[in-house]
Structures are given as structure tokens and as C-alpha cells.
Amino acid sequence: MSQRIQFRQHGGPEVLELIDVPVAEPGPGEVRVRNHAIGLNFIDTYFRSGLYAPPSLPSGLGNEGAGVVEAVGEGVSTFQPGDRVAYGTGPLGAYAEHHVLPAGNLVKLPDSISFEEAAAAMLKGLTCQYLLRQTHPLQAGDTVLFHAAAGGVGSIACQWAKALGVRLIGVVGSAEKAERARALGAWATIDRSREDVVQRVLELTDGRKCPVVYDSVGKDTWEISLDCVAPRGLLVSFGNASGAVTGVNLGVLAQKGSLFVTRPTVAGYADTPERLQAMADELFAMIDSGRIHIETGQRYPLRDAAEAQRRLAARETTGSTILLP
Template identity: 55%
Template sequence: PGAYSEARVMPAERLVKLPAGISDVQAAAMMLKGMTVQYLIRRTYPVRPGEMVLWHAAAGGVGLIACQWLKALGATVIGTVSSDEKARIAAAHGCDHPIVYTREDFVARVRAITGGQGLPVVYDSVGKSTFPASLDCLRPRGLFVSFGNASGPVPPFELSLLMQKGSLYATRPNLAAYTATRAELEATAQELFDVVLSGRVKVEISRTYRLQAAAQVHRDLESRATHGSIVMVP
């Protein structure tokens, strides 16, 4: 609420100061997405060097930040995308194995890439259309991280499904719980600033729109005509 406005009154304790080198437009493109990536790959499941992970929607605004940050951590990134163009974009941002899910079975590809072992973690912001297939990408005792529902919410399921598929874990985190205190908010933002200012993560702004063009923004989003981040400016 309040995002589609020229100015907004906010509690000071929920704001952080932008460092030199990060513009307002860049911040608009990266703060929510980048802090989401931070808590997911640094705290929900702390990714270690040499690990493989699956990231759904790898060419989206969150996905492109995640691919770069995961590579900086030394991980191997498998990512799903909807088109060949988005596969190229994801690859250019660090995705080692882009999978065009509209024509490829991503579970079979993951199994082939991992030699049948499966993955320690799957990050899924898509929701309904990738579930329960995401679970089939995990190794025994792997973690399914559901942090969005672009295709609709994950349908209700029996907890015994997690047992049947290998004693899996599942979690549905959100940013608010990971930045509940002032110290957590500042630490999350600072780590994001550090990786961006160091050049390890570049924020992809594919297009800017005037605020008055909000309807066109929604049309472009719904038609999947965008990649990376888009920003509306006054």
C-alpha cells in the first residue's frame, strides 16, 4: 500500500539511509528484491560454496539478483525461465543451467544435472504451477522454500507428502519476519549495499515508466513482457 505515490509518510525506524553510489531509482529497483534474496540465501538456507540450488523465475527482478549473489557465494545455479530470451538473460547474470520450463521437464533436467542426487534447496516464488514438482528436485532432507505465488498459492497438502518424498522440509518465510528488529533491518540492507557497491551484484533495470503509466506497467507484467526490475518514476 502506498507504493503508487510521489511521497509517503513512513515510520523512521523502518527506513535506512542510502549510501553514496546508490541512486533513488536503483534503490527502488533493488531494496525489496535484494533484501528478499539476502534473507533467503544467507539465513533461510545459508548457501555454501560448491552447492547447487534451483531458483524458479531466474530472469525476474529477484531472480537476477539471486543468480549473481549465489555465484558470488560460489554456488552452482539452476534456474527456470519461460523463454529462450530469458534463458540468455539469466545465463548472463550467473545462471549456470537455465531451463526453459515451457518446453522442458525441469525435474528431469535437475535430476540429470545433479546425477540423480537432487538438490539441498529449491527457492520457489511461482507457487501453484511448480508444486509439487519442486519437491521432486530435492535430495533426501532437502528444503523447499516457498516465498511467492505468481501462479497462485501452493494448494493444501498432507504433511505426509514430505515424508514420502524423502523426509523433506518446507518453509514459507517473508521479509517482515527477517527484518523485525532495527538491527536485522540494518544488517540486511547493509549486506545488500555491500554486494552492489562491490560490483558482485548489478541491478538490472530493464525499463522505467512514468507513474501515470501504471496501467501499462500491469499489462506488461501480465503478458510477461518484462525482465529484471522495472521502476515507476514521478
């Protein structure tokens, strides 16, 4: 038998339950991984709450983890039992001792990267890779705005931007988080609890605003973010921490300077095994070089997944959070 977290109905963290299930056998094209560490991400709360719909209920939860291959299904030649692997694009069900998933969703994990590092970094690190290197390939000297700069994704983005020579302005929610973001490489910070974000962006950029704004908060910061984008610049909306952005009037983009908006996802960029592995390889190289340090701020046993999600939603965490089966 194997333990996993599931939920039978949408709701708060209290709907999560730990159950025993039979160890599943991988089907054709699938691999069974014994998880050594599991990543916790804000998107997990979207599936639990019902903002995003899982395929069916009851449902497992989690898209990210790292461990060792235990078994492979028919037709799988890229992996074999004993391989160290990691994944960050699902399918749902990572909150478990064992996870069966398509071989194409796995990447090979070098010995230099620990299971905990990989579980803490895969989804967040791949997100930073596509945001900074693909959605709008940043160049040294660029000045960008990044919301939630002290969080899991933001912590990696601050370091990656610094390595690229990019001036990242990090929006945070407290003086403590501002200090953390600067220590990680943010060029400047804005404490939204006591500062006007738009006004500070104008001051920091001499009125030019930013060619790119990265917003994972969603509803509460949508208008603020638009007002921070330079003419013909890009707003990258990649999360819904405060709720989904709805009722968008495209005419506003014209009024604010012929702006561009995109709503990307990891799956939209890591859409083939080759692209996924290439993105992961660049991430692992950044970690190996020391230019990115993966800080795991919190560790919880799998059974405490509900408490871990509660703290994440309450913004009581820093860096990455992992679950240990």
C-alpha cells in the first residue's frame, strides 16, 4: 500500500485527507516514481478550491516531485528502475509516496542536485526559465517589475535576473520580505503595504516604467501592473494568488500605451520531452554554478499538507516549501 493526499470536494485546506491506496502499476508509456520529496505550489490551492477543475473527484493533488524510478511501463526506453528523476508538470497526484506519470513528463536528475532541491525548484525554476528566457528574453540592463519577489518563484527570479545583469524591481508585502528580496539579488524593492507601487516604479525608472511586468497575484494587482508597463511593453500574468483576472477590456491596452498581455504556463512551453529536458538542464546548470541557490524555507511531513497549504495561502512562508513522504 501507498499513502497519498486526496480531496473529495472543493474547499479549504480541511478537505485534504491522507489515505492508503494500492501501489499502482505503470501502463504503456508510463513510469512509477517513488517520491523522496514533493513540491508545494500556489497552483495546488487552485485545484483544491475549485478555481481550476481537476479531471474528476476524488482527486490527488500536486504537480511536482523528485525521486527514483521503481517501474516502467511498456514502450518506455528513456528511463529504467533506479534512475533519479524529477517532474514539475504533473499530472495531479504528486502528494503521495508513489506517483505514476507519463515518461514524457519526467526529466533526468543529475547527481549534483538533491531530491529536496529538485522538488523545491522544478515548477518554480521552470517557470522562471520560461518567464525570463522565453516569454520575453531579457537582456543585461533591462529593468523589470516582479510581484511576490520573496516567494517561491520570486526567490529564484531575483537570483536569475541578477545573473543575467537585469535590474529586477521586486514587489513585496513587508520590510522583512523586502530585505530578503534584495539579499537574493533584486535591484530595488517596493513594499506594497506602505508604498505606492506605480509611483515608486516611476521614480525608479525616471518615468519610463518597465518594458516587462511579471504578475502572479492576479485580480488585486491587474490595474497596478498595467500602469507600470512602458508603452508597447508586456504584462506577463502568470498566476491568480488573489483571484482570476476577469472582464478585461482590451481597449484599456490601447489607452495605456498599446500594451501587450500574455497568460503563459509551464506546460505551454515545456510541451515536448525535449523542450522540458532542455529547460530543466538550464535550470540545473544555474544551480550547479552557484548562481541560483534553492532555499527550502519549510518542510512538512506529507500528512501535514493541509497546514502547509494554509501557511502558503496566508503568505506566512518564504522561499520554497516541500512535503516529505
